[in-house]
Amino acid sequence: MRSDVTQYELTAPTTLAAVLAQLAAEPGKHTPIAGGTELMVALGVGRLAAKSLLSINHLKELRFIRVDDDAIHIGAGTTFTDIRRNADIARDLPLLASSASWTGSVANQNRGTLGGNICNASPAADTPPALLAYGATVTLISTNGTRTVPYTEFHLGYKRTALRPDELLHTITVPRTFAGWKQHIRKVGTRNAQAISKTALACLAKLDGETIAEIRIGAASLADRPLRCTGIEAALTGLSIAKADLEATVRAGRAALAFEAKPIDDIRSTGRYRSIVAANLLEEFLRSLVL
Ligand SMILES: Cc1cc2nc3c(=O)[nH]c(=O)nc-3n(C[C@H](O)[C@H](O)[C@H](O)COP(=O)(O)OP(=O)(O)OC[C@H]3O[C@@H](n4cnc5c(N)ncnc54)[C@H](O)[C@@H]3O)c2cc1C
Structure with missing residues (x-):
């Protein structure tokens, strides 16, 4: 009603x-x-x-994209359209640019904000996987001042966040340190546009020859909150993507994902389906590393 x-x-x-x-x-x-x-x-x-x-929609203090040597600072009131149109984000944070581009419709992107996407705290939201993979921090503000926390510590549970009742999310800060990393993001929903994800994976990998030197993975709908997949990262770090080793590396990644993922069942999908599809997305990323 x-x-x-x-x-x-x-x-x-x-x-x-x-x-x-x-x-x-x-x-x-x-x-x-x-x-x-x-x-x-x-x-x-x-x-x-x-x-x-x-x-807070009209507040200019919350709508900005500022770039310095180390990071891009994005005001919580920045819209998806602002993000899509920003050349610095497109160059340095392509996973965030992609996630903004497939959030809802164009009308939705003109109105919806990055801060709203984060604070609504849905495990299925589109931008958190990229922000988790990039190691973002969030700055919260109240009349007592500001505090900055790693984004990995912001989501406390299903629709629960570290925001206090007197606080607003002010800035999302994303490091610009991923030049040369392999970057990949994919969302799976019921259709290509205007669909909330069933699951999504944002992946970054730094290679040392044919070895995975570092890997960072953020996921949607693999837990009751947006998830940084540290277990999968630990399992894959140091493994080889050389032709002779690739199948074993893929198996290790899939096994780690099956262990770490605790997806919920809801109206959009079952947890089991989400785990299987996310494992396929991870495999797709690992195979893309050798191309
Ligand atoms: C048709 C449609 C399609 C959609 N498709 C998608 C999709 O594909 N992917 C996706 O992820 N989402 C989707 N959404 C959801 C929504 O558009 C996004 O989550 C959007 O980012 C919300 O931002 P907003 O500014 O509109 O939030 P609001 O509705 O204004 O607020 C959402 C929540 O965040 C809080 N909040 C907002 N800003 C702050 C702040 N600065 N500090 C503290 N709390 C704050 C509010 O109190 C509220 O609890 C869709 C919505 C619609 C209607």
Whole structure:
């Protein structure tokens, strides 16, 4: 059943400081709303529990892409379209650019934000696998100041995050240290566009000749939260992709994935299907390393 909009309140303070002051004054009372592409869906189907919405969509302080020598800093209010159009992200963070390009529709990309994708905390969301593989950090802000945490520590469980009630996600910082690495990302859904993923894998590998010197993998829907696959990474580090060794390396990767993945069953897929498809995606990546 649709929500009764008269039961909801929307406030749009004009500055970030004013938003933070309101969150601090009544912690837990207000819910930030950015592009609204998650929250308005919940409103439409009568499932939006939050009654007081605090708009952050118009805040220029949260919408930026800044590049320095070591990293690209992306404001939480940056849209998928902003990300798709940014040449620095396309060059240095192609996995993030790709994930932004297949999130929802063009209309959705014009409105939906990176911060909303992260804070909504769905295990199936499109940008977290790339951000996990790249080793992003997130900076959270409140009236008490800022704190920066590794993105791997942000998701605490199904739809649970490290955000405190008085905090906003402010910046996502992604290192620019992956030039020369092999990079691969693939999403599997019911169709090519406008589909939430059944699973997705973002993979980075640094080769030393025919040996996997370093490997980093982020996954969607292989756990109750976006997952950095450290077990698979450990199993594959140091293995050979030489022709004679490749099948054994693929087997080791598939076995490690079967061990580490704890995917949930939901309306989009079964956990078993997700594990099998993710193993296929990992194998695809490993075989691509020898091309
Ligand atoms: C038709 C359609 C298709 C979609 N397809 C995809 C898809 O393919 N892949 C995918 O991953 N998603 C998809 N989505 C979901 C959605 O578009 C994304 O998750 C989007 O990134 C949400 O961003 P938003 O700014 O609209 O979030 P909002 O709806 O404004 O907010 C989402 C949540 O994040 C919180 N939040 C937002 N910004 C902040 C912040 N800075 N600090 C703290 N909390 C914050 C809000 O309080 C809320 O809990 C789709 C949605 C629709 C309607």
